[in-house]
Amino acid sequence: MPSPSPLLLIYLGHLYHWEAVESVYEVLTHKGWDVEVYLEGWPERAFWFFKRDRRDRGLQILKNQGVQTTLQFHGPYDWILCTDVPSRAEIFRHTSRIAVVNHGTGIKTVLYRLLRRYSGPPLTFFVEGPHRARRLKEEHLSPPHRIHVTGYPKLDFYHQGRYEGTQILQKWGLDPTRPTILYAPTYKPSSIEQIAASLMEATAAYNLIVKLHPYSYSGWYAPHKHHRLMERWVASHPHAILLPVEEFRIMPYVAAADIVISEASSTLFEFLAAGKHGIIVDLTHEKLRHHDGEPLLEIDPRELLSQSFVHIRNPEELSAAIHQALHPTEAMRSALLQDQKTYFDPNDGHAAERIVAHLEEALA
DSSP: OOOOOOOOEEEEEEGGGGGHHHHHHHHHHTTTEEEEEEEEOOEEEEETEEEEEHHHHHHHHHHTTTTTSSOOOOOOOSEEEEOOOOOOOOGGTTOOOEEEESSSSSSBHHHHHHHHHHSSSOOOEEESSHHHHHHHHHHHHSOOOOEOOOOOOGGGGHHTTTOOOOHHHHHOOOTTSSOEEEEOSSSOOOOHHHHHHHHHHHTTTTTEEEOOOEEEEEEEEOTTTTHHHHHHHHHTTTTTOOOOOOOOOOOHHHHHOSSSESSSHHHHHHHHHTTOOOOEEEEGGGBBBOOTSBBBBSSSSTTTTTTTTTSSSSSSGGHHHHHHHHSHHHHHHHHHHHHHHHOOOSSSSSHHHHHHHHHHHOOO
């Protein structure tokens, strides 16, 4: 009688986390693993107090893609793969093999805060490069977690050439002959209110794609005025589009755009990994703290990618910064290559294969 296929659960904290493990799912199912995908709720605040859940919409999006979803845990599992440090103790009853692929590679300290509160079995981390491995080791946490530097599976499909920039631009009615700028603010800290008006004028000669963080639509972790403000500005500027919340993937727009503008979004790092430059809006970093006083960011944003990306403090600097980011100097290109080795190494489109090899090795 043949042995049963290994059973793995992918635990998603949010629909937009799916992109970080989609290539892993593809490799696992191709190799004959049984894979279930569990999606947590998708809260949205409406009418001040009422909270509705978009979870059903997220599940339907996954099902339309042919993904095997589940509403409950069916363990025991050979592995559970999470897109964040797990906090739901129920999953610990179904396996002691729990791995984490972080859903974003930014500089927020929330990953380490969650890890300090974690009380389950040892975790296996699959990380994107030397910087993340070093930072995790610096935490000196117990139990002793395992760390494997595999590269970032969220980048796999991009490196494999699965996204065609011209087709993406045409899909949204944008001119493929124009340079394209992606504005991808995070939900906290956000530069939306600071630069929205100036952004529209500074990008008038280009395509502008606005990709908000999903929380900026929810009213839960960010105010509804984030998306309402951008909706109002985009409506009066035909060169700009605002992607709907259902358009949760970011990597197709990394492929379509030439540069990115943000302040602390992980999208900055995804452009770095793609070999593209961008603009970082420096916010007042001294105020960027959690409720207990811990800094919100692990790196002073004024120092982040300081040689490879352009930094601005005032909206009036946008036009010149855009020109500089679109025409990087040799020093900027050299610094970008060095930053890639710090944050993304390996960076070749085969991260999922390395992750699956580690999962199989543990079972063997």
